[in-house]
Amino acid sequence: MKFKIKSKLRNYNLEFIESYKKKIMSYNKNQLFIIDKNVFNLFFKNQINIKNFILVNSSEESKSYLRISNVISKILQKKLNKKSMIVAIGGGITQDIVSFICSIYFRGIDWEFFPTTLLAQGDSCIGGKTSINFGKFKNQLGNFNPPSKIYIDINFLKKLRKRDIQSGIGEMSHLLAVRSHVNFSSLNKYFAKEISLKDLIILSLQSKKFFIEKDEFDEKERKLLNFGHTFGHAIESATNYKIPHGICVAYGSLMAFWISNRMNFLTNKDYFRYEKILKLIIKNKINFNISKFKKAILRDKKANKNKIGFILSYGCGKMFIKEMKIESIFLNYIKKFNHQIDFK
Numbered sequence: 001m002k003f004k005i006k007s008k009l010r011n012y013n014l015e016f017i018e019s020y021k022k023k024i025m026s027y028n029k030n031q032l033f034i035i036d037k038n039v040f041n042l043f044f045k046n047q048i049n050i051k052n053f054i055l056v057n058s059s060e061e062s063k064s065y066l067r068i069s070n071v072i073s074k075i076l077q078k079k080l081n082k083k084s085m086i087v088a089i090g091g092g093i094t095q096d097i098v099s100f101i102c103s104i105y106f107r108g109i110d111w112e113f114f115p116t117t118l119l120a121q122g123d124s125c126i127g128g129k130t131s132i133n134f135g136k137f138k139n140q141l142g143n144f145n146p147p148s149k150i151y152i153d154i155n156f157l158k159k160l161r162k163r164d165i166q167s168g169i170g171e172m173s174h175l176l177a178v179r180s181h182v183n184f185s186s187l188n189k190y191f192a193k194e195i196s197l198k199d200l201i202i203l204s205l206q207s208k209k210f211f212i213e214k215d216e217f218d219e220k221e222r223k224l225l226n227f228g229h230t231f232g233h234a235i236e237s238a239t240n241y242k243i244p245h246g247i248c249v250a251y252g253s254l255m256a257f258w259i260s261n262r263m264n265f266l267t268n269k270d271y272f273r274y275e276k277i278l279k280l281i282i283k284n285k286i287n288f289n290i291s292k293f294k295k296a297i298l299r300d301k302k303a304n305k306n307k308i309g310f311i312l313s314y315g316c317g318k319m320f321i322k323e324m325k326i327e328s329i330f331l332n333y334i335k336k337f338n339h340q341i342d343f344k
Ligand SMILES: NC(=O)c1ccc[n+]([C@@H]2O[C@H](COP(=O)([O-])OP(=O)(O)OC[C@H]3O[C@@H](n4cnc5c(N)ncnc54)[C@H](O)[C@@H]3O)[C@@H](O)[C@H]2O)c1
Pocket: 036, 037, 038, 039, 042, 058, 059, 060, 063, 090, 091, 092, 093, 094, 095, 096, 116, 117, 118, 119, 120, 123, 124, 125, 127, 128, 129, 130, 131, 139, 156, 157, 158, 159, 160, 161, 164, 167, 245
């Protein structure tokens, strides 16, 4: 299974492969591998003999601007030249670190990517965004720098923690929702074991591909992929990043559908169908500090004075941006949502 992704920066290929080991052994030794430390311990140590590698920690702190300089120092010691290539192996954090560094090192060097988490396989590996934290401010720095090749081996997912699988499904759910009702409903088929996780990944990537090929640089249609994210990011911040990104995004999507329903954009029938699916992913109510949540929304990249463009929905595949006063969202919706939503 192969995809070609059209990009103004570089067209690139994504390929599902049977054996990451075989592929990695086929490189010609001029590549530098940058690998998530946990992935290295689980899949490489005493199993694959590679010499030229650097390990990175996959914590939010390690993708901060200052900590990234440690990785750059290590790369400098490897004496790369402009023609060298870096191969990144890991999840979204490893991807963000490597893609950002490769965009500035020698004004840009080539890189390839083996995503190893569900979130990275089903979402972040395509689209080309790089996102780096600055201090405690998440994803404030970045640019666009897609890898030249992406290799997906779903065998990596066998050792993923349950919450990272749950997070990956949460992240994919927003792409499926934004694309179409049929794609979002495939989650029901997945939970009923009628389709596989690989099928879900393919549908999710196809959903994202549709938007990034239309609007690679996030000026128009791609903005809709922020569905669930304004609230999702604020929940991450208000819970001190203890809850994985994709679960917060699914929760943010639930909030956005709930508000859409209360504002009469979304029918009760559709709302309850969507709520049922999202609750299968989220599982438990998230309690968060409401004033921290509000502060995070005010800090959001998209906020302008006291207003923000929220993504609401007439139904899956029919999202739209609605400019709203942050204060009114709180008074009229967020507090009520917190009070009324239950997971019993
Ligand atoms: N650039 C983008 O387009 C984009 C899009 C979405 C998310 N992101 C970013 O991605 C990050 C989250 O990514 P993530 O969820 O992949 O997290 P991650 O990279 O931190 O990985 C999650 C955990 O799983 C471990 N791990 C990785 N692969 C494994 C495997 N195969 N088996 C067992 N454990 C494994 C990691 O060591 C880590 O502990 C966030 O920082 C988010 O902002 C970026």
